[in-house]
Amino acid sequence: MKAENLIVFSQIIDLIKEKKRFLITSHVYPDGDAIGSVIGLLRALKLLEKEVYPYIPDKIPNQFLKLPGVEQIKDKWDGQELDIAFVVDASNLERIGEAVKVLPSLIINIDHHPDNTLFGDINLVVPTASSTSEIIFNLVKGLKIDKEVATVLYYGLISDTGGFMYNNTSKESFKVASEMTEIGINPGEIAGKLFYSIPYDLMRIYIDILKNTEIDKEARLAWSVIPIEIMETKIFQNNTSSLLDMMLKIAEVDTIALFKEHKDKFRVSLRSKNTDVGSIARTLGGGGHKGAAAFDLPKSENSDIQDTIRKIRNLLGGRF
Numbered sequence: 001m002k003a004e005n006l007i008v009f010s011q012i013i014d015l016i017k018e019k020k021r022f023l024i025t026s027h028v029y030p031d032g033d034a035i036g037s038v039i040g041l042l043r044a045l046k047l048l049e050k051e052v053y054p055y056i057p058d059k060i061p062n063q064f065l066k067l068p069g070v071e072q073i074k075d076k077w078d079g080q081e082l083d084i085a086f087v088v089d090a091s092n093l094e095r096i097g098e099a100v101k102v103l104p105s106l107i108i109n110i111d112h113h114p115d116n117t118l119f120g121d122i123n124l125v126v127p128t129a130s131s132t133s134e135i136i137f138n139l140v141k142g143l144k145i146d147k148e149v150a151t152v153l154y155y156g157l158i159s160d161t162g163g164f165m166y167n168n169t170s171k172e173s174f175k176v177a178s179e180m181t182e183i184g185i186n187p188g189e190i191a192g193k194l195f196y197s198i199p200y201d202l203m204r205i206y207i208d209i210l211k212n213t214e215i216d217k218e219a220r221l222a223w224s225v226i227p228i229e230i231m232e233t234k235i236f237q238n239n240t241s242s243l244l245d246m247m248l249k250i251a252e253v254d255t256i257a258l259f260k261e262h263k264d265k266f267r268v269s270l271r272s273k274n275t276d277v278g279s280i281a282r283t284l285g286g287g288g289h290k291g292a293a294a295f296d297l298p299k300s301e302n303s304d305i306q307d308t309i310r311k312i313r314n315l316l317g318g319r320f
């Protein structure tokens with residue numbers, strides 16, 4: 001950990017000790033790291049007997065509903081008085097949706113996105129960290145923590161590193177995982193909940209989407225579309241990270257794009273083995289990391305998927 005981060009750590013710890021009423025929020029379309037970070041910090045602050053209000057103004061995907069503490073996250077705001085807010089795993093304030101309206105005047109920003117806009121009064125932004133959960137563990141481990149805190153943060157850690165398989169996995173990720181294991185977490189059980197828990201009906205939908213995946217071998221690019229009729233089914237109220245993982249397993253492919261159809265737009269998720277999809281997403285109006293990013297394609301007469309694929313191909317190097 002860098003010296004300047006250690007100074008920020010101690011400023012945050014002082015504020016945790018001093019303040020009483022905390023908001024914790026994260027980005028819309030919450031993923032495993034966002035949710036792990038929110039409930040890990042929630043539990044750590046509750047152990048210190050603080051008043052804590054976790055709020056994410058969006059649906060929590062089905063596969064996260066079994067995480068201990070997740071039921072405490074509200075998607076509507078009840079109007080509580082607040083002293084301070086933690087905004088975690090969000091690179092800018094647009095990412096937190098409606099939560100921006102309830103922020104108190106003091107904001108702590110904890111994140112690992114390289115394009116974080118440093119919107120907080122205190123910014124703990126560590127782009128080399130695999131996940132926000134990894135940063136939060138290092139922050140709270142000096143406080144009173146327990147197995148439950150470590151469990152949900154481990155969940156966030158393996159979620160953002162794809163079970164320690166993505167390029168963002170570092171010495172620090174393994175160190176944190178080892179410390180969590182010492183606290184008593186059960187790595188196999190947590191990984192099972194995250195990676196081996198696709199309901200049969202959902203797997204059948206994934207198979208259809210995989211069957212319809214197109215590939216450009218020259219550009220080493222694959223893409224698929226999830227139509228709105230499927231997006232809106234109850235069984236699909238899931239995060240698509242396991243589907244994206246399956247697409248990325250194709251040997252002939254370095255980059256994948258998944259077009260998820262909503263009423264007014266496509267949300268396009270990008271993943272890659274070696275290319276920097278973060279910069280592609282930023283060029284197309286979105287954001288993210290080197291290996292995982294996303295952007296929105298508004299629906300209009302000229303929002304053509306093939307046209308977007310051409311743009312992605314060009315951004316991949318224009319060699320094609």
Ligand SMILES: [Mn+2]
Nearest residue numbers: 033089132160
């Ligand atoms: Mn993250």
